[in-house]
Each structure stands twice: as C-alpha cells, then as structure tokens.
Amino acid sequence: MESELKRVTRFEVDCIQLIIKSSKVEKQVWINAEREKREAGRKGRLERVERLIRGSAGGSAAD
Numbered sequence: 001m002e003s004e005l006k007r008v009t010r011f012e013v014d015c016i017q018l019i020i021k022s023s024k025v026e027k028q029v030w031i032n033a034e035r036e037k038r039e040a041g042r043k044g045r046l047e048r049v050e051r052l053i054r055g056s057a058g059g060s061a062a063d
Helices: 003-063
Strands: none
Touching: none
C-alpha cells in the first residue's frame, strides 16, 4: 500500500513540475512575442521616419 501511495505521489509531483515548466515556457514565448512586436513597431516607425526624411530631402532638392 505504501509503495503504491509513493508512486501516485511521485506521479502527481511529476505532473505539477511539468505544468510549472510548461507555464514558464509559455510565459517566455509570450514575452518573446511581445518583444518582437515592440521591435517590429520601432523598426516600422524608423522606416517611416527615414522615408519622410528622404522624401523631404528629395523634395527640397528637386525644387
């Protein structure tokens, strides 16, 4: 009886550890996705600013 109880307990502990590990991985994936979205947003803004600068420089040079 005692060994069976130990096996069940060990199984439960393994399950809990697996749940914790998977939630940490999920959280890290979410953090990475958020970081990538922010970086993409910054890159997009930089590209828009660069286009504006080139456009205004090109426009004044053409005048």
